[in-house]
Amino acid sequence: MILQVVCGPDRHDLYIPDDYESQDDAASCANENEGPWTVLRLKHEVEKVTQMAPASQRIIHRGKTLLGDNVLLSALKIRNGDKLMVLGKRVEADTDETYKKLVGVERGTIASLHQKAHELMEELRGLEGGYLTSEQTQESLNKLGKRLRLFSEECMRALMTLDAVDLTGVDTSETQRNINREKRKTLVQTVQELLRHHDALEDRRVQLSTERST
Structure with a gap:
C-alpha cells in the first residue's frame, strides 16, 4: 500500500508492502528495517523521505498521534491511501x-x-x-x-x-x-x-x- 506523508509543505509517497501484516509474528530484529511492522519501523521509513529523526517525529493519523513504538501497524487500521501528518524538527540542508x-x-x-x-x-x-x-x-x-x-x-x-x-x-x-x-x-x-x-x-x-x- 502507499501512504501519503505530509511534512510541512512537502508531500511524499511512502510504500508499505501489501503483506506487511503477515510479518507481525516475525521475531524482533536488530535491524529496524526488518521484522514486524511497528510504529518504530514506520518512523524509520518516514525518516527516509523527511530527513527527520524518529525520536523527533510526531505522527498523526486520522487526528490521533501514533503512540508506542512497539505497537503493530495492523492494530492501527492504517489503509492504502491514508494520510500521515508528521511534525518535528528535520535537517535543514536545502541550500546545498x-x-x-x-x-x-x-x-x-x-x-x-x-x-x-x-x-x-x-x-x-x-x-x-x-x-x-x-x-x-x-x-x-x-x-x-x-x-x-x-x-x-x-x-x-x-x-x-x-x-x-x-x-x-x-x-x-x-x-x-x-x-x-x-x-x-x-x-x-x-x-x-x-x-x-x-x-x-x-x-x-x-x-x-x-x-x-x-
Missing part, C-alpha cells in the same frame, strides 16, 4: 547543491516510480478479480508484463542516476557530506524496495497467467 539534486531525483523520478508502482498494483488487482474472459485476461497480462519490464528498467536508471551524484564537493563540509550520503542511501533503498515490489507483482502476474491458461 548536491542535496538539492538528490531531492530533485526524489520528487521527480522516484515520485513518478511510486505512482507507476501503485498503478501497476491496481491493474493487477483488477485482473485478479476475474471479470474478463481467459483470452482477455491473457492479453492484458502480456501487456502488463511489458509495463513491468519498463518499470524495472526505470528503477535501474534511477539507481544509476543516484550513483552518479558526486558527494565529494570541495566546498562541502564533512557534516553536509554525511547528510548527502545518508540521503542518497535512503533513496537507493527506496528504489530497491520498489524493485522488490516489482518482483512481487511479476510473480503474481505469472501465477495468474498460469492459472488462467489451465
